Amino acid sequence: MEKIRNSILLEAILTAVYNVASRRTSSKFADEAVGSTIKTLEGKYDFLKFVEISKEDMAEGGFAVSVSSDIDTVNPAVIGKAIEALIRVVYNDMNEEAGLYFVNELKENAGKEITTKIVDCEVDLEQLQLEQHYSYRRRERKRAIAEATRIGKPSRKKPENLIGYTWGKVSYWKHEPGSKYCTLYDKEGNILDRLNLDRIIQNYVERLAGHIDVDPREIEKEISIHEKEYKLLKLLLERDMDAETAMHKLKISRDELNNIIRKLSQMEMLQYVDFHTVELTDVGIGYLSKKGPKK
Numbered sequence: 001m002e003k004i005r006n007s008i009l010l011e012a013i014l015t016a017v018y019n020v021a022s023r024r025t026s027s028k029f030a031d032e033a034v035g036s037t038i039k040t041l042e043g044k045y046d047f048l049k050f051v052e053i054s055k056e057d058m059a060e061g062g063f064a065v066s067v068s069s070d071i072d073t074v075n076p077a078v079i080g081k082a083i084e085a086l087i088r089v090v091y092n093d094m095n096e097e098a099g100l101y102f103v104n105e106l107k108e109n110a111g112k113e114i115t116t117k118i119v120d121c122e123v124d125l126e127q128l129q130l131e132q133h134y135s136y137r138r139r140e141r142k143r144a145i146a147e148a149t150r151i152g153k154p155s156r157k158k159p160e161n162l163i164g165y166t167w168g169k170v171s172y173w174k175h176e177p178g179s180k181y182c183t184l185y186d187k188e189g190n191i192l193d194r195l196n197l198d199r200i201i202q203n204y205v206e207r208l209a210g211h212i213d214v215d216p217r218e219i220e221k222e223i224s225i226h227e228k229e230y231k232l233l234k235l236l237l238e239r240d241m242d243a244e245t246a247m248h249k250l251k252i253s254r255d256e257l258n259n260i261i262r263k264l265s266q267m268e269m270l271q272y273v274d275f276h277t278v279e280l281t282d283v284g285i286g287y288l289s290k291k292g293p294k295k
Helices: 006-024 027-041 046-050 069-073 075-094 103-112 112-120 125-150 199-210 216-220 227-238 243-250 252-267 280-291
Strands: 049-056 064-067 172-174 181-185 191-196 270-273 277-280
Touching: 006 049, 006 064, 006 075, 006 103, 027 049, 027 199, 027 243, 046 049, 046 069, 046 075, 046 112, 064 227, 075 125, 075 243, 103 112, 103 125, 103 227, 112 125, 112 216, 125 181, 125 191, 125 227, 125 280, 191 199, 199 243, 227 243, 227 252, 227 280, 252 270, 277 280
Parallel strands: none
Antiparallel strands: 049 064, 172 181, 181 191, 270 277
């Protein structure tokens, strides 16, 4: 296969992201989502400054991308990280079921050649697709808890397992040399989960390095939920998201996000599902249901 330059690859994937997002929502949403996501990610991937989006004198579809050839010297693996972050942020921005099959449609729209090149850049599209489906299942669970709280019939049962399996169900796992993912299997050989080792290690270190030995019950007495913290809880009730999406939506830094997560977990409104995933607890969902819209 002929080598595809970084600039051509990024143009193709941005166009595909726009096409799928506009079909699933609207062209206005796609314009705003793609444009604002690129600006958000520029802080981490400065080469995105070479991306230009035009809305004038364009062909049908209302969106045209041009990427400077200066980007062609960037390591393809780094380009892949930027593409993966872009896809995550955009589909996390999409409401409800609109983003459920986003990755699948993205592959179809981009075509086999571009999809293969993306995979060569270490973007795991299969992992992204799995994340979407896990996210959808957790959203349904949160809705059920919120509705039960609203009508005054909260479940007294032990909270449902948020990841859908326990350690006892894991039969074995595989990690291919050079891959950043570890795949977990059950006794029948079915895939239970695929864990991003980069994220697990990063969040493990951040979590332990920032650990504060304080009784959560004492903290709950002394502090209140502020606007950004409330917004994060609301966002997590509506959808799952990664750190980049949360920072983008709340307009905060990584340190500010870590501090908010630490505070809310100490108040028992968030809990760690694993080293790289936090989830609303029943306490957090119940709080939002009782609190109602915040002015």
